[in-house]
Amino acid sequence: MVVIARRLAGHLARGVVMILVVATISFFIVRSIPGDPVAANVQKLIQQGMDQQAAEQATRVLYGFQPRGSLWEQYVQYMSGLLRFDLGQSITHAGAPVTQVLGEAAKWTVLPVLVGTLLSFLVGILMGVYAAIKRSGKLGDILAISGSLLHGVPQYVLGLLLSAVFATLIPILPGDGPVDILFEPGFNAGYIGSLAQHAVLPVLTYALAAYGGWILAMKSSVVTVLGDDFILAAELRGMKRSIIFRYIARNAILPLFTILALSLGLLLGGAVFIERIFNYPGLGLLLLDSITMRDYALMGGAFLLITVSIIVANILADLFYSAIDPRVRSGEEVSS
Amino acid sequence: MITGTGVVKTFKQRGKMLGAREVRALRGVDFAIPKGGAASFIGESGCGKTTLGRIIAGLETYDEGEILIDGVSMSPLKQKQRQPHFRKIQMIHQDPYSALNPTRTVHQTLFAPLALRAGQTGRSRAWIEERAAEVLSLVGLDPGTVLSRYPHQLSGGMRQRVVIARALTVDPEMLVADEAVSMIDVSLRLGILALLKDLRERLGVSVLFITHDVATARYIGDDGELYVIYRGQVVERGAVDTIIADPVHPYTQSLLSAIPVLHGLELPGEQPVTPLESLDESQADEGCLFARRCPFRGERCTSERPLLQLTEGVPQEHACFYPERRSVIARPMSEV
Amino acid sequence: MTRTAPGVRIDGLTVVYKTPAGELPAVRDVTLTLEPGSITGIVGESGSGKSTMALSLLNAVQPPGRIAAGSVEIDGLGDVVGLKGEHLRKARGKHIGYVFQAAQNSLNPLKTVGKQLLDLGRSHGVEDLRGLVREAKELLGRMGLDGARVLDSHQHELSGGMRQRVGIMLALVLNAHLVVLDEPTTALDMITQANILKIVREVHAERGLTTLVITHDIGVVAEVADRLAVMYGGRLVEQGPTREVLAAPRHPYTRGLIQAIPRLVGDIDEARALPGRPPTLATVPKEGCVFRERCALRMDVCDTVDPLATADGSRVVACHAVTANVKEHA
Amino acid sequence: MSVLLESSSTSAAMRRNFWAGVWRVMKRKPSRMVGAVLVLGFVFMGVFGPMFYPAQLPLDPTQITAPPSWQHWLGTDDQGRDVIALVVTGSRYVLLAALVTAVITVVLGTAIGLFSGFKRGRWDNVLMRLTDMKLTIPGLPLLLVLSTVWKFSSAIQMGLVLGLLGWGGVARAVRSQTLSLRERGFIEAARGLGLPTRHIVGKELLPSMAPYIAMNMLIAVTGGVYAQVGLFFLGVLPYESNNWGQMLNTAVFRSGALQVPSALGFLIGPLLAILLLTLAIVLVVDAMDEIFNPRLREE
Amino acid sequence: ACSGGSTNTSGGSGGGGGLFTTIDVLKPGLDASGPANPWAPKGNSFLGYNAMKLGWIKNHLTDPNQFYPGIAASWEIAPDNSSITIHIQPNAKWSDGKPVTADDVKLSLGLASTTGSTAFAVTPGAAGVASDVQVVDQKTVKVSQDMKNPSMKFARGIMDNWVVPAHVWSSLLPADFWDKLKAARETGADADKAREEILAIGQKVLAFAPPKDVSAGPFTLERVNPGEALLVKNKNFYNAANVAPAQVKLLNYNGNEQIWNYLSAGKLDQAGFTAMPTDVMTRIKNAPGSNVIRGFSPVAVGMAFNQSKKPYDNVHVRRGLAYLIDRDQVTKVASPEGGTPALTTSGIHQKPAQEWIGSELASLNPYKHDVAKAEEEFKAAGLKKTGGKWTLADGSPWKVSMRAPATFSDWISAEENIKSQLIAGGVDAEVVTVADYPVYLEELAAGKYDVGFWLMALGPAPYDIFQRLYGASNGWTNVAGKVAHSAPGKGGNWMGSAEEIDVEGVGKVNPGELTAKLNAATPEQAKPIMVQLAKTANQDLPAIQLWDYVNTQFTNTSRFTGWPEQDSDLLRLNAGVWIQLGLIKAKQ
Numbered sequence A: 001m002v003v004i005a006r007r008l009a010g011h012l013a014r015g016v017v018m019i020l021v022v023a024t025i026s027f028f029i030v031r032s033i034p035g036d037p038v039a040a041n042v043q044k045l046i047q048q049g050m051d052q053q054a055a056e057q058a059t060r061v062l063y064g065f066q067p068r069g070s071l072w073e074q075y076v077q078y079m080s081g082l083l084r085f086d087l088g089q090s091i092t093h094a095g096a097p098v099t100q101v102l103g104e105a106a107k108w109t110v111l112p113v114l115v116g117t118l119l120s121f122l123v124g125i126l127m128g129v130y131a132a133i134k135r136s137g138k139l140g141d142i143l144a145i146s147g148s149l150l151h152g153v154p155q156y157v158l159g160l161l162l163s164a165v166f167a168t169l170i171p172i173l174p175g176d177g178p179v180d181i182l183f184e185p186g187f188n189a190g191y192i193g194s195l196a197q198h199a200v201l202p203v204l205t206y207a208l209a210a211y212g213g214w215i216l217a218m219k220s221s222v223v224t225v226l227g228d229d230f231i232l233a234a235e236l237r238g239m240k241r242s243i244i245f246r247y248i249a250r251n252a253i254l255p256l257f258t259i260l261a262l263s264l265g266l267l268l269g270g271a272v273f274i275e276r277i278f279n280y281p282g283l284g285l286l287l288l289d290s291i292t293m294r295d296y297a298l299m300g301g302a303f304l305l306i307t308v309s310i311i312v313a314n315i316l317a318d319l320f321y322s323a324i325d326p327r328v329r330s331g332e333e334v335s336s
Numbered sequence B: 001m002i003t004g005t006g007v008v009k010t011f012k013q014r015g016k017m018l019g020a021r022e023v024r025a026l027r028g029v030d031f032a033i034p035k036g037g038a039a040s041f042i043g044e045s046g047c048g049k050t051t052l053g054r055i056i057a058g059l060e061t062y063d064e065g066e067i068l069i070d071g072v073s074m075s076p077l078k079q080k081q082r083q084p085h086f087r088k089i090q091m092i093h094q095d096p097y098s099a100l101n102p103t104r105t106v107h108q109t110l111f112a113p114l115a116l117r118a119g120q121t122g123r124s125r126a127w128i129e130e131r132a133a134e135v136l137s138l139v140g141l142d143p144g145t146v147l148s149r150y151p152h153q154l155s156g157g158m159r160q161r162v163v164i165a166r167a168l169t170v171d172p173e174m175l176v177a178d179e180a181v182s183m184i185d186v187s188l189r190l191g192i193l194a195l196l197k198d199l200r201e202r203l204g205v206s207v208l209f210i211t212h213d214v215a216t217a218r219y220i221g222d223d224g225e226l227y228v229i230y231r232g233q234v235v236e237r238g239a240v241d242t243i244i245a246d247p248v249h250p251y252t253q254s255l256l257s258a259i260p261v262l263h264g265l266e267l268p269g270e271q272p273v274t275p276l277e278s279l280d281e282s283q284a285d286e287g288c289l290f291a292r293r294c295p296f297r298g299e300r301c302t303s304e305r306p307l308l309q310l311t312e313g314v315p316q317e318h319a320c321f322y323p324e325r326r327s328v329i330a331r332p333m334s335e336v
Numbered sequence C: 001m002t003r004t005a006p007g008v009r010i011d012g013l014t015v016v017y018k019t020p021a022g023e024l025p026a027v028r029d030v031t032l033t034l035e036p037g038s039i040t041g042i043v044g045e046s047g048s049g050k051s052t053m054a055l056s057l058l059n060a061v062q063p064p065g066r067i068a069a070g071s072v073e074i075d076g077l078g079d080v081v082g083l084k085g086e087h088l089r090k091a092r093g094k095h096i097g098y099v100f101q102a103a104q105n106s107l108n109p110l111k112t113v114g115k116q117l118l119d120l121g122r123s124h125g126v127e128d129l130r131g132l133v134r135e136a137k138e139l140l141g142r143m144g145l146d147g148a149r150v151l152d153s154h155q156h157e158l159s160g161g162m163r164q165r166v167g168i169m170l171a172l173v174l175n176a177h178l179v180v181l182d183e184p185t186t187a188l189d190m191i192t193q194a195n196i197l198k199i200v201r202e203v204h205a206e207r208g209l210t211t212l213v214i215t216h217d218i219g220v221v222a223e224v225a226d227r228l229a230v231m232y233g234g235r236l237v238e239q240g241p242t243r244e245v246l247a248a249p250r251h252p253y254t255r256g257l258i259q260a261i262p263r264l265v266g267d268i269d270e271a272r273a274l275p276g277r278p279p280t281l282a283t284v285p286k287e288g289c290v291f292r293e294r295c296a297l298r299m300d301v302c303d304t305v306d307p308l309a310t311a312d313g314s315r316v317v318a319c320h321a322v323t324a325n326v327k328e329h330a
Numbered sequence D: 001m002s003v004l005l006e007s008s009s010t011s012a013a014m015r016r017n018f019w020a021g022v023w024r025v026m027k028r029k030p031s032r033m034v035g036a037v038l039v040l041g042f043v044f045m046g047v048f049g050p051m052f053y054p055a056q057l058p059l060d061p062t063q064i065t066a067p068p069s070w071q072h073w074l075g076t077d078d079q080g081r082d083v084i085a086l087v088v089t090g091s092r093y094v095l096l097a098a099l100v101t102a103v104i105t106v107v108l109g110t111a112i113g114l115f116s117g118f119k120r121g122r123w124d125n126v127l128m129r130l131t132d133m134k135l136t137i138p139g140l141p142l143l144l145v146l147s148t149v150w151k152f153s154s155a156i157q158m159g160l161v162l163g164l165l166g167w168g169g170v171a172r173a174v175r176s177q178t179l180s181l182r183e184r185g186f187i188e189a190a191r192g193l194g195l196p197t198r199h200i201v202g203k204e205l206l207p208s209m210a211p212y213i214a215m216n217m218l219i220a221v222t223g224g225v226y227a228q229v230g231l232f233f234l235g236v237l238p239y240e241s242n243n244w245g246q247m248l249n250t251a252v253f254r255s256g257a258l259q260v261p262s263a264l265g266f267l268i269g270p271l272l273a274i275l276l277l278t279l280a281i282v283l284v285v286d287a288m289d290e291i292f293n294p295r296l297r298e299e
Numbered sequence E: 001a002c003s004g005g006s007t008n009t010s011g012g013s014g015g016g017g018g019l020f021t022t023i024d025v026l027k028p029g030l031d032a033s034g035p036a037n038p039w040a041p042k043g044n045s046f047l048g049y050n051a052m053k054l055g056w057i058k059n060h061l062t063d064p065n066q067f068y069p070g071i072a073a074s075w076e077i078a079p080d081n082s083s084i085t086i087h088i089q090p091n092a093k094w095s096d097g098k099p100v101t102a103d104d105v106k107l108s109l110g111l112a113s114t115t116g117s118t119a120f121a122v123t124p125g126a127a128g129v130a131s132d133v134q135v136v137d138q139k140t141v142k143v144s145q146d147m148k149n150p151s152m153k154f155a156r157g158i159m160d161n162w163v164v165p166a167h168v169w170s171s172l173l174p175a176d177f178w179d180k181l182k183a184a185r186e187t188g189a190d191a192d193k194a195r196e197e198i199l200a201i202g203q204k205v206l207a208f209a210p211p212k213d214v215s216a217g218p219f220t221l222e223r224v225n226p227g228e229a230l231l232v233k234n235k236n237f238y239n240a241a242n243v244a245p246a247q248v249k250l251l252n253y254n255g256n257e258q259i260w261n262y263l264s265a266g267k268l269d270q271a272g273f274t275a276m277p278t279d280v281m282t283r284i285k286n287a288p289g290s291n292v293i294r295g296f297s298p299v300a301v302g303m304a305f306n307q308s309k310k311p312y313d314n315v316h317v318r319r320g321l322a323y324l325i326d327r328d329q330v331t332k333v334a335s336p337e338g339g340t341p342a343l344t345t346s347g348i349h350q351k352p353a354q355e356w357i358g359s360e361l362a363s364l365n366p367y368k369h370d371v372a373k374a375e376e377e378f379k380a381a382g383l384k385k386t387g388g389k390w391t392l393a394d395g396s397p398w399k400v401s402m403r404a405p406a407t408f409s410d411w412i413s414a415e416e417n418i419k420s421q422l423i424a425g426g427v428d429a430e431v432v433t434v435a436d437y438p439v440y441l442e443e444l445a446a447g448k449y450d451v452g453f454w455l456m457a458l459g460p461a462p463y464d465i466f467q468r469l470y471g472a473s474n475g476w477t478n479v480a481g482k483v484a485h486s487a488p489g490k491g492g493n494w495m496g497s498a499e500e501i502d503v504e505g506v507g508k509v510n511p512g513e514l515t516a517k518l519n520a521a522t523p524e525q526a527k528p529i530m531v532q533l534a535k536t537a538n539q540d541l542p543a544i545q546l547w548d549y550v551n552t553q554f555t556n557t558s559r560f561t562g563w564p565e566q567d568s569d570l571l572r573l574n575a576g577v578w579i580q581l582g583l584i585k586a587k588q
Ligand SMILES: Nc1ncnc2c1ncn2[C@@H]1O[C@H](COP(=O)(O)OP(=O)(O)OP(=O)(O)O)[C@@H](O)[C@H]1O
Pocket: B011, B012, B013, B023, B024, B025, B043, B044, B045, B046, B047, B048, B049, B050, B051, B052, B212, B281
């Protein structure tokens, strides 16, 4: 327990440093972006029929939400705000706190990503075990190659293909938006059903994108464990197959927890594509929008939130790992 | 001539800021290995034999004490400056399988250090080839057949010979052989031991022999000295045959008692010594380090640390308050 | 229930491994009898086929290997080579205890010893799990360990010697009376080795076992075994009572092996190495005597004819030179 | 000298053996041949492909986003240009950038991993913290944010940025390889013999890791392709010449490839190119895995 | 691909009920947490549905001051444009039942002035600004124009304002607000301070979230999710009896392709203009009930030159390019559905051009596609043709480098096509995209590009039309009725036309000053100026007018009828206005 607490403390310390660094990086990158959002906004309003003066004033009011002062002052302000979980105000949302806008979007990213990860994890490790056991057969080969392929193909290719097939060629699934409006939001069958129906393709894309990785990782992990002496020893002691299978599974899954965090990072990164393709109003789309709208505070916030989720996922995965690996629990260094 | 006084080495578990564990691997060891001489270290697993060997070969630093190589003190020198001195001492690893680079032929393996020397002394390429053949002949290998082979094409014994040949390319003054025969098939073991002895006699190389098999210590030369090491301390030191015949330290006696008796050829010793408990590194450091396991311990042993000394009536140095001869080793039936 | 020590009759056992060069025998035509209640030691150098043979006793040769011929009759079980499925599984552990080579790693690193013990009990349908734990604690205590503490430990919390003792406990706890120990002391230091060997001897005597010890170290066999069998290149070249074989080895390989042991006392020049090097699966001669390349007594017939194992009293030797000699004297 | 000759001739024989082994491994699964052929095909396409077409692709204003036909196997784009021609001419930018990415990723990653693993100590700590950080910050969002600051006007620049962002994984892997090799006796022996670090790294460490690095390089190529195609697809990068990502963007967001099946060919072109490239590299990596890793060699 | 749920039948009293599905093309990316606040950029107030203006501007070719009734039932504009008197709908009520009063209107106009509004600009000396808002009685408001710098568009500036309920919003304006506003329009330190304060109020207004949508429009907001917004009928709406749909669903979209999707599935009852490829258009037209209405869209796009870069300083080069480019082909490739090839470059959209310059239109050079003439012009410019390629006079290579923001698909398509045409004509060319519009505008204004695309001819007000060619981007700024000119490359002047141009048949003109005059000119006064400016633009070619946009609206007759006619002046208003005016009827 002490070890876990110590690990947690170490992770938290490192995580906090990391977050500060990322916040700093994103702050400065974001401030050095070229492009004049003010002029763009004026032009946009003019196109919508407002005249120049009015457009300019309206833009001025809008951009009043942007912090002022020297870069350094802004930085100090930003960082001290960060400590209070205040990420500034969004311009495109007319001064709404960035945290609120992010919170709204986050649920549309986090939930599908989690469901997708879990789904692909479950199916992936089962298939991985199978591929490992049948590794010299045709089927194992096909599984492994298809795993590599899926692992290799970028998310947007999967997303586009799924969308083309299931939403366009054979339109059986909704290809955009998160839910239909006509259902009263809440716990009713219609609403939940609509949510689920709209989530199928994005979740499937997340799952497919991650699934290949699981197969590969699980396969190689199982192959390694199968070669371990204790498995043969258990067999020689006449242990039941089911128990031996559990031994293999638990030992093989263990190293996958480190990959879990990595894959979460990958998926969250890929959210931009998937949300763009399926018009899912999550963090990725928000980031993309904020970039085109030059909504600095929002852009920085979205980027930070994505990074922080990955850091947190990393920590959780590691803690989980140490919770089930007795070697780590007792403070021994385990090389993975 | 290489001597050491009061060599201390403490390992700190790396990478752990909080609550680092310390391992006292060496607690003030003195040694002296004359030119062309031989010394053997024996002791239980984890008592610090390898550590000391690596320190002597310059592969590990030491924390306290003094090491003199041909009269030059190493302590005040920087790592870089120590190197040329330590080059006179070459290490022969326990595992001949990992000691050779699988991607390089014997020729390439020998060529690199020879080329380096040729470069330093302005010798020709022909010299290198000549010398490569020479060192191989020295270790009893046929250069014609061996030079072009890769390690995996050689047997364990041949590999170990190549490893020794490689060490000889730099004309070392001393070879440190760490369990150099323990991983070699029984039928080949003597060959390597004979080779080491032969090299001593022909080239005047001194040999430091690390082993857990006391019997092998005799085979590198009957003029050799034996160091019995226990938990980082030399507990008995003297001529090999003297100690084998008349060990006085209970620890030495335990070690010798543990040697299997070849029933049918040998009769077991009459007074075998068995330690009271098994080795526990975390035991208290007060008094005699062996006290808790010692069947003969006295009052003094738990409070005072005996130091390596010569006492009357005992030809070898020992670190025991109550040295006593016991008949522990098996003797051949033919002698009886 | 006290079963008596079973006898084991290995007859004409041949085990092959599939390699790029085809199926090659790692154990060839081995015939060996383990007397009930005896300790038999098998020595041989690396790659001589010891482990393979030990695994054959449980019909557990791992792919790409397979038992190509022969039988392993065990009292109370019949021919193990013919056993399959659940029968085979039940036999393992319950009838035959196996202590793994490198027992260091024979435990699941994620589970405590106690949990693995329970798994073992469940696998073999043990109803009285408490009794099993009691039995295990007793065994461990017998071997000088604190049973409760050990059962509560993970593999990494135990030292090499302790793990080996746990291995022995797991092999015996289901009351198996045939125990196979594959290199039980490799990688342990002298004092621990002596300790383990003592335990093996004592437990063997107390429980009335039939024990097979496999090792490359003649010293280990000399310490524990009643009978000694010597393997070379997949063949059993000599067997007999330990003391007799050690005192008067007949096969030139056995003789060379004993001569090559570094000795604590006596003239160091008496010991000498065997010339040549041990064969590997690929370099074992396909016909004729496997040892001829290194043999001082090599004759023409050795090149073509595989010497038969010939019994002479309690001794069995497979060597043309020795057999010829015996015949001459007879 | 004769010795030298003999040794070099046997190493030549070894090499021949190696190629024979490669051939055997490739032959064992025909899919691997397909992979190798595809990889060569892509190399050919990137190097020589654009030479088969005029600098200015002919366009046909009467056939705008036309469906596949005999004349245009995958249809035409929104300007009436042949999709296959676009895929081929667009490959050079994509593949060149990916190659630069891969080279930088691997060179930087290997150098840092080697240095870190070999030196250990303080430098190792610092470098690994840095690597951790790089691995944690998600690549794509960072690229998105960066794409607003950076001008990826040429393939080389594109590759440079992607490479600079991508070395973390390789560095990590190389470091752990180095650490484990370091423990092997032969590295220690080389140090004991006083061989210069240059020799140890160049002659002892690197050759042992070469296959591994080569595989990483191939994987980095695909990574490079995906990242840049993805960025162009999202439309956050300005472009000067056509490339696969820009094609995807145009197909989906301008030509309605996901709405009208007639424009599907326009979408399929670049998608197919990416899929085939992935497949090719997966198959080749699979073969390399077996060639270089005897442990995985299933008999 | 929605599998819509069953229609909630909360039932409307008149018109037949039903669900009306549409999209607000001005609001991509619905924000579920956005307030029902018409000023908030991501707010959930939808024009014509739950957000009301005083009046709805008609899509008139030339007159900016024509409206349909909104909150205002009728209005009178003083002949000299000095004031407008507004009569509020007598039956207008907020959805909570309270009547709409003159106080509501006055407060709304005040709020408008804090967030930026043509008639309520706080810049000192701005044109067409209201000097006074007067509550005549509970249902009448009179607003007067500050005649120091009058504008023809004053009435439009007043009518085109949101009206929100005072009882919800009044807390936002301080008691002394109107004095502050007056002060803000002066100059000096006090005025600066007042402007700051108003700015601060503006931010509060933008961020204000009414606890509940209280609307005087035909609908009120029921709920929003990230995919859609649902509005239900407001029974208190003054014309509720004639409002057909019981519910309105506004779909969210992030990219045009989604709108195409919805339309091809026949799911939208109405959608505003979006660019689309021909195939998609065909598919949409094939959807059951699909119907396309086209009308006037007062904007055109031109290929504008940076005249401080060689060789674009030479008018012959610009003319040569105009001859070389086949605008028909460009339009066909780039904007087949959304534009008609420009007849010529007049600076005016071809539809109102007839009204403004009449017969003079025929005298303008049409720059018909003519390679021979292009070569002549290039030669006149001193360019050389070597090896089939045109080079600069000194023999150095010439490459027309066109820029466009990567997000503007039709512009890129157009440039790609122009590039092909130019290369075919011996002029080397390239298209370089720029990450996005903000960057494009910044770099364009900084004079970094040679050639860029530029919106022009923004009608219907004559000043707005030419302000795009002869306004700030070309060096002329119009502050407080005074025109100033900054040199090329300075103060946002990236076009860099000559300050004075000798126009054939007109004489020397200063186009910037002429343009400024249009601001206060009556249509009669404006016409001759428009002729002069059109001739200037036609001869000097600061930009080549490529195509005039067409306002294409999509409707579906399966569920509702009563859609506007082709070219109707309702066409730039959205369906919310059509519905509230009682035009839309449920299909029986
Ligand atoms: N690099 C290291 N880091 C931490 N502890 C170490 C390290 N090397 C050795 N030790 C510890 O130092 C002690 C002495 O180890 P050493 O390897 O010298 O023993 P040994 O006598 O050679 O044992 P063996 O017979 O098993 O080879 C042991 O407790 C070991 O755990």
